[in-house]
Amino acid sequence: MTSSILRWALIGASDIAATRMVPAMRALGHRVVGVASNSAERAAAYAAANDLPYATTDVDALVGRDDIDAVYVSSTNEQHRRHVEAVVRAGKHILCEKPLATSMEDATAMVDAAARAGVLLAVNHHLPGADTHREIRRLVRSGAVGRPLAVRVFHAVALPPRLQGWRLGGGPGAGVILDITCHDASVVNPLLDGVAIDAVAMSAQQGPWGAQSEDAVVAAIRFADDVLVQTHDAFTVPFAPTGLEVHGEEGSIVATDVMTQDPIGRITLRDRAGTRDIELGDRRDLYQILLDAFAAAVRGEGVPTATGQDGLAALAVAHAVLRSTRTGQREAVR
Structure with missing residues (x-):
């Protein structure tokens, strides 16, 4: 084609x-x-x-x-x-x-x-294709923060009323972990070359809706080279911005409003030279970016924003987090 x-x-x-x-x-x-x-x-x-x-x-x-x-x-x-x-x-x-x-x-x-x-099998993880996340990956790979030590993800939002159905039930796939934590993993995996080792997590049911599954979770995930990743995901937080931070030996990246469905967000780099905003140029609709990449992959040109293997890797992290909330133990990513 x-x-x-x-x-x-x-x-x-x-x-x-x-x-x-x-x-x-x-x-x-x-x-x-x-x-x-x-x-x-x-x-x-x-x-x-x-x-x-x-x-x-x-x-x-x-x-x-x-x-x-x-x-x-x-x-x-x-x-x-x-x-x-x-x-x-x-x-x-x-x-x-x-x-x-x-x-x-x-x-x-x-x-x-x-x-x-x-x-071709691709997965609708829209965030890795966003210009913000592409730029964060470029900065890390270029050595802007030196050796990465830690990543923090803030993805606590308010679940809109129109979506307060099966996500709050007790059925397969319900809950904030499979809905949001897998999105976090879709971003962090390629940022850290996808080698997640284990996770420990704690979840809660915070909302006013009598949820049968978790609607808030905090997790700590260990990646290769002992990089530690902290995530906070929730359906219950209406006013906090989303964000992602990468902290390394030589600098820190602080990105705000980047864990959303819209092409927004700001990236700041802090290092010995001071604090400066990183210029971003591509503010296309994130789903159009994803579809463009998908169509190109169908033509044999490039790869999707998230391949089937990428989706599998993101799910593995989410499942380790989910198991940890149930066992109270550190769980291997497998």
Whole structure:
């Protein structure tokens, strides 16, 4: 395939597809052909609301269409493996919503199936493609802070009312760790070359909604060379900015408002020369950046913002954090 324009199918009548992905696809000139949902009524209503020409409950019929190049899977997390494997059988390329799956077994099977079939599997981790995070990685790799010693991630936000459904329940994939901590890992893994060793964490149920799963968590994760990473993730904090800090022997990077869905944020570098802001130039929509990289990878040019392997690595960190909250022990990342 040589074109940058893709024809998409959606599996899952999701909020993220309607509010972020479909607008980004259309802004780039991509075509969204149709949607599949478990509910015929929901599929039809979603198609009407989002101006989609085709709605169905038959996933195989949708992904088997000749006018589909790629499929965006944003069904609930426990359905990802089943839906991704259906797309693999159809020989189409896949962009899967994070977390890649609810278990490492399922996620590994998905990555392996796509590799065997020779189709592209990418994960909708939008943050690594942001100009802010690309610049932070460049600064660290260029030696701006010397040897990294510690990373701090602030990703405590308020969960919007429209999303206060299954994320607060007790089902597979619920809770702040699989929803947000995996995003933290998608950023920190490439920053530190992806060698996470173990994690210890403590979670709580802080919100007023009677959540059946954790809605706040603090974790400490050890990476290779004894780099320590601290994360605070929550659905319960309405007024704090998000941010990421990298502290090394020769300097510190302090980035604010960078753990968001929007192309905002500021980076400050502090070292012996003083404190200065780092100039940023690319303020494109983060999902358009992700889709551009995906389309380029489909053409055989470059790699996605987050590959299937990247999604697997992020999930491994999140699962170690989740296990630690349940056992009270340090848990290996595996």
